Amino acid sequence: EVQLVESGGGLVQPGGSLRLSCVASGFTFSNYDMHWVRQATGKSLDWVSGIGTADDTYYSGSVKGRFTISRENAKSSLFLQMNSLRAGDTAVYYCVRDGGLGSFDSWGQGIRVTVSS
Amino acid sequence: QSVLTQPPSVSAAPGQKVTISCSGSSSNIGTGSVSWYQQLPGTAPKVLIYDNNKRPSGIPDRFSGSKSGTSGTLGISGLQTGDEADYYCGTWDSSLSAVTFGGGTKLTVL
Numbered sequence: 001e002v003q004l005v006e007s008g009g010g011l012v013q014p015g016g017s018l019r020l021s022c023v024a025s026g027f028t029f030s031n032y033d034m035h036w037v038r039q040a041t042g043k044s045l046d047w048v049s050g051i052g053t054a055d056d057t058y059y060s061g062s063v064k065g066r067f068t069i070s071r072e073n074a075k076s077s078l079f080l081q082m083n084s085l086r087a088g089d090t091a092v093y094y095c096v097r098d099g100g101l102g103s104f105d106s107w108g109q110g111i112r113v114t115v116s117s
Numbered sequence: 118q119s120v121l122t123q124p125p126s127v128s129a130a131p132g133q134k135v136t137i138s139c140s141g142s143s144s145n146i147g148t149g150s151v152s153w154y155q156q157l158p159g160t161a162p163k164v165l166i167y168d169n170n171k172r173p174s175g176i177p178d179r180f181s182g183s184k185s186g187t188s189g190t191l192g193i194s195g196l197q198t199g200d201e202a203d204y205y206c207g208t209w210d211s212s213l214s215a216v217t218f219g220g221g222t223k224l225t226v227l
Contacts, residue, residue, distance in 0.1 A: 035216070044119060045154070045162065045205050047216035060215050094161055102152045102208060103167030110161055 002026040004095045004108035011114045016085050022078040022095030022108055029076035033098035036069065036080050038091035039110075046091070049080065050098070062088075085115045120145060121206055121219035128225040134194040137222045139206030141187045145217060149208050151189035153182055156203045156221075165204075166191060198226050 008020040020036070035050040049069040050058040057069050068081040078095055092110040099105030122140040129135040139151060153166040164173055166182035169189065181192040189206055206219040 037216075044221045045207070045218040047207075047218065050216065058214065061213070099164075099167070099173075101168040101171070102150045103164050103171075103173065104152065104154070104162075104207070105164050105167070105173060107161040107163070 002097065002106045004097065004106055006093065006095050006108045006111035009093065009111035009113045011116065012085055013117050014086060014115055016115070017081070017083045018085065018113060020080040020082065020093055020111060020113070024076040024078065024095075024097070027097070030073035034071060034078045035096040035098060035104065036078075037094045037096050037104070039094070040091040048093070051078070082113070087115050089113060090115045119220040120210055120213070120217045121208065123204075123206060123219035123222045125220070126223045126225065128227055129196055130227050131196050131198060133196050134192060135196060135224065137191045137204050137224070139189040139191070139219050141189070141208065143187060144212035145187075145208045145210040146184065146189055147187040148211060151182065151184055152207045153189075153191045154205045154207065156205065158202070162205065193224070196226050200224060201226050
């Protein structure tokens with residue numbers, strides 16, 4: 001069974017930093033592109049960043065230059081380093097597996113990030 | 118403001134069929150494929166349709182997808198109360214170089 005478990009969320013002040021982690025199991029992690037998708041309360045899904053199997057990275061315009069996505073295949077782990085956090089970054093962050101052909105086929109349970117003073 | 122436009126809400130009676138539209142442009146749906154996700158209250162999204170009309174294993178054939186030009190459509194037949202959820206379309210936008218989702222459609226089964 002595919003499992004994605006996020007950790008590292010919490011309350012942080014504006015301008016602060018957080019590092020999200022996602023541990024994957026039930027599949028060969030290194031064979032898949034991975035993404036972070038967030039969702040503010042009552043809002044739509046918002047793609048944040050993606051990383052390919054060759055460590056190629058992609059970012060939404062709203063986080064480029066502030067967030068860094070990375071992966072450690074030996075530990076089946078995905079990371080999101082978030083710096084210069086803003087109130088608008090407050091959301092539940094999901095770790096997502098890319099099944100190919102545009103299919104985000106497995107989602108973690110989500111981890112809440114709150115940016116507030 | 119989402120690049121992909123969905124109706125905020127749709128409703129139908131149990132057993133009926135409903136369709137949800139997703140309108141995009143030549144830089145996203147027009148040149149790519151559409152996926153559809155179901156988000157039940159308090160849970161993570163789940164893929165229902167990918168590559169315009171493909172269903173992952175375990176997704177019943179009550180759910181169908183299609184694409185025409187710059188729009189995609191999700192169809193749900195034989196509606197059940199358990200289908201009440203938010204539905205999102207998604208695709209890659211080549212102008213934004215980003216994955217983009219629609220604003221979501223809330224389905225109510227009356």
